[in-house]
Amino acid sequence: QKEVEQDPGPLSVPEGAIVSLNCTYSNSAFQYFMWYRQYSRKGPELLMYTYSSGNKEDGRFTAQVDKSSKYISLFIRDSQPSDSATYLCAIRAGNMLTFGGGTRLMVKP
Amino acid sequence: EPEVTQTPSHQVTQMGQEVILRCVPISNHLYFYWYRQILGQKVEFLVSFYNNEISEKSEIFDDQFSVERPDGSNFTLKIRSTKLEDSAMYFCASSPSLGGYTFGSGTRLTVV
Numbered sequence A: 001q002k003e004v005e006q007d008p009g010p011l012s013v014p015e016g017a018i019v020s021l022n023c024t025y026s027n028s029a030f031q032y033f034m035w036y037r038q039y040s041r042k043g044p045e046l047l048m049y050t051y052s053s054g055n056k057e058d059g060r061f062t063a064q065v066d067k068s069s070k071y072i073s074l075f076i077r078d079s080q081p082s083d084s085a086t087y088l089c090a091i092r093a094g095n096m097l098t099f100g101g102g103t104r105l106m107v108k109p
Numbered sequence B: 001e002p003e004v005t006q007t008p009s010h011q012v013t014q015m016g017q018e019v020i021l022r023c024v025p026i027s028n029h030l031y032f033y034w035y036r037q038i039l040g041q042k043v044e045f046l047v048s049f050y051n052n053e054i055s056e057k058s059e060i061f062d063d064q065f066s067v068e069r070p071d072g073s074n075f076t077l078k079i080r081s082t083k084l085e086d087s088a089m090y091f092c093a094s095s096p097s098l099g100g101y102t103f104g105s106g107t108r109l110t111v112v
Helices: none
Strands: A004-006 A011-014 A019-025 A032-038 A045-050 A054-058 A061-066 A071-076 A085-093 A096-099 A103-108 B005-007 B010-013 B019-024 B031-037 B043-050 B053-057 B065-068 B075-079 B088-095 B107-111
Touching (some): A011 A019, B010 B019, B019 B031, B019 B088, B075 B088
Antiparallel strands (some): A032 A045, B005 B019, B019 B075, B031 B043, B031 B088, B065 B075
């Protein structure tokens, strides 16, 4: 059973759309939840970090965690072409991050 | 904004050779990590390092791999005898005791 699952996409949306990206996980020991953005052949860039159930907002980004369902989401409002990238969820237990496979997002002008 | 710096950005080596990948973590971070990403695959955990010793390692991190913090700023990953399947992007990361990890831009290792 995969520990962290993510739809690989690609997800194609028009500029200005609201984007919803999701991950499911299987291990209840996971404690901290992160979203990263990765451009081709670059390092992951931290977007959001949270450790509790509920919502956390930062600008156009909202991270949502539902520990009872083992489900996390990232919402992007007013999406821009510059948001086109691969979005990775990552979940921390102890000192180790487990990544999802990433969802490729394309925002078309 | 503080960043994690990795050198070199690209390393080509012959199979069987030793390579050392270098990283300068964020100065006030306490935990250091190496991850790798084979082209088209997930980012995978290799090792975490805290208080001058390995705190966790994955099955990938076998006897061919070692890490070192030779001074107060650098953090290195050594692969003793490279294999073709070691070709990947290698990412260094650091974190405070709690909080998100900051990743470097990576070193692309090509073993020929």
